[in-house]
Amino acid sequence: MDTIIHRLHDGISGKIDCLACANCCRSLGPALYDKDIERMAKALRIKPSEVVSLYLRVDEDGDYVFKSMPCPFLMPDNYCSIYDARPKACREYPHTDRRNFEQIYKLTVRNTATCPIAYEVLSELIKL
Numbered sequence: 001m002d003t004i005i006h007r008l009h010d011g012i013s014g015k016i017d018c019l020a021c022a023n024c025c026r027s028l029g030p031a032l033y034d035k036d037i038e039r040m041a042k043a044l045r046i047k048p049s050e051v052v053s054l055y056l057r058v059d060e061d062g063d064y065v066f067k068s069m070p071c072p073f074l075m076p077d078n079y080c081s082i083y084d085a086r087p088k089a090c091r092e093y094p095h096t097d098r099r100n101f102e103q104i105y106k107l108t109v110r111n112t113a114t115c116p117i118a119y120e121v122l123s124e125l126i127k128l
Contacts, residue, residue: 002101004128005121009096012120022078023114026070030089031063032056043085094118 032040034048037056041048055072056064066072073081080086094115095104111118 002099005101005125006097008121008124009117012124013096013117016116016120018117019078021116022070022074024090024093025074025078025080027114028093029059029065029069029071030087030093031059031061031065032087032089033064036087036089037064039085040082040087043082094121096121 037048037051040055041051044051046054052064055066057067059065071080073086075081080090092098094108094111094117096108096118098104101108108118108122112122
């Protein structure tokens with residue numbers, strides 16, 4: 001399945017302009033981990049504890065997430081002000097090029113409501 005999904009992802013993601021959309025940055029709050037916080041702090045030239053106090057909260061699962069959405073680093077032109085230091089979850093979104101796709105199938109189904117790439121990948125998969 002990974003081979004098929006990756007082929008679909010490669011073909012579809014090259015046709016969709018994420019900057020024209022940015023739905024993920026407007027509505028999805030990724031879980032943030034220590035490495036993410038450290039990378040963001042370095043890019044922002046502040047201490048990790050300041051990243052936490054300024055931008056993050058702990059959710060019901062005990063994970064750090066952004067205090068509010070849209071993402072505080074989303075700029076008006078849909079660019080990310082910390083793009084090179086963005087969290088891992090943001091780097092990997094919409095996850096349709098991950099190995100062991102069957103493990104995240106349900107997540108991808110949920111992501112179709114937000115991401116045109118996820119929607120198109122699953123739409124094409126259904127046709128096969």
